[in-house]
Amino acid sequence: MRDFTMAKSVAQRIFAAHNRHDMKILILGSGGREHAFARAIQQSALCDELYIAPGNAGTELEGTNVDISVVDFESIAGFCSDYEIDMLVVGPEVPLVEGIADYFMENDAVSHVKVVGPTQQGAMLEGSKSFAKAFMQKYGVPTAAYREFGKDELEEAVGYVDGLPLPVVLKADGLAAGKGVVICSSRTEAKAELEAMFSGKFGEAGDKVVIEEFLEGIEFSAFILTDGETYVMLPQAKDYKRIGEGDTGLNTGGMGAISPVPFVNASVMDKLVKEVIEPTMNGIRQEGIDYKGFLFIGLMRVGEQLYVIEYNCRMGDPETEAIFPRLDTDLVRLMNSLFDGTLGQQEVEMDPRFATTVILVSGGYPEKYEKGKTIRNLGKATGSIIFHAGTKESMGDVLTAGGRVLAITSLADTMQEGLRQSMRNAEIIDFEGKYYRTDIGFDL
Ligand code: AMP
Ligand code: GLY
16 A cells, blocks of 8 residues: 655654644545545645545545445445544535435444534435425525425426426436436426426436426525534535536536635625525524534525525535635644534635636536546646546556546636636646536626
8 A cells, every 4th residue: 555644744744743633534435526625635734544435546646545435335334444544524415315424323333433424314405305495494594485296296296387487497306416407498398397207217316306486596606514513614616517608508517616706795695694504504403413514505696685596415516626725724624623512613714816617528428428538738737726527547547537527726816817727727638529618707
């Protein structure tokens, strides 16, 4: 095994040696978000050893990749026990929704591991649209008007659609790999979509469907880190989900991100805290949800009003690649404070500059695309942070291994300057079929 502690400076190592929190950390996941976590954690003097399961060619530069699937709880627990892991940072939602935090709590060999990520009940804020909507309604969090219907209620569902203005929004209740939300511009389309969802288009995720009113506005994302009692706020970000310029075409995992969000001024921030975050925290406390981790709040600003579109029980991707490079506070210290009651004393310091993230994707994504293309000129890109998303190392080459391949983040005093820098590197780095949006931030 490679001794990556050597990669740290002497000063960091001396500091780490004198620090009681000389931690061994395992990150779960393999995308750009996890590379951004790995980079921030590797920079912390509190981290002694870093592992990523399964990771990518970029995370391998920050720590050691371990070939374990994010949903193989038994192997993850076995690894944590064998390698004396102190902290498990869960990147994606699926293991959280499947209850990895609960699994660790209930398993004596690993119950001491600090799992950054909510229990299964908390993860339902993302894992069940029906649960999230009921939670928002109960605790007075502003959200679009809605009703939910089971798969034996097609007629009632169609009746509800008939009474709503167009377009209408249909949401499969469960996780559907980001594809479970369909915006229908006609009643015929909505009826056909309801039939498809109820007949298993998204498997069991569509056994229940939330139907809600369409909100016309501008979206952004807010992030908090919470221990279930208190919270600290991370910077907001805006991501660009559609594949095409001008926000057109199919939805993707995200084609770029900007942080901070220029229109989040003092008055928006005040509403965000008072009308969204405080009632959400109140709900988490009242429901007794054991939530230690990141909460991502997807918002729509309609005029002066904010509405919650969705909760996610994890950080966003690519938002993390724009947010973490701006973090001037030690991420491991922040995450560690979830477990000793000191979160309330933490200050989150941010680099005031803009972070602009542009994603390079494989041609054809988000539909069919090819993998295994050699990525050229990675070493020639300067002045940006290059996070790997879908990449793998093979005999000294870095190859494409997914739809979203790389995230290019630049820090600059203005958004335009940052974007120019990211675009320069997006042009320099090359692989067959490369595609990226050149208009990230166009609406800001
Ligand atoms: P979600 O999977 O919940 O993030 O939804 C995917 C996308 O659908 C969101 O990012 C929004 O762009 C859009 N969306 C969801 N709900 C609504 C709504 N009520 N009104 C307008 N757009 C919505
Ligand atoms: N960028 C959106 C997400 O992570 O869900």
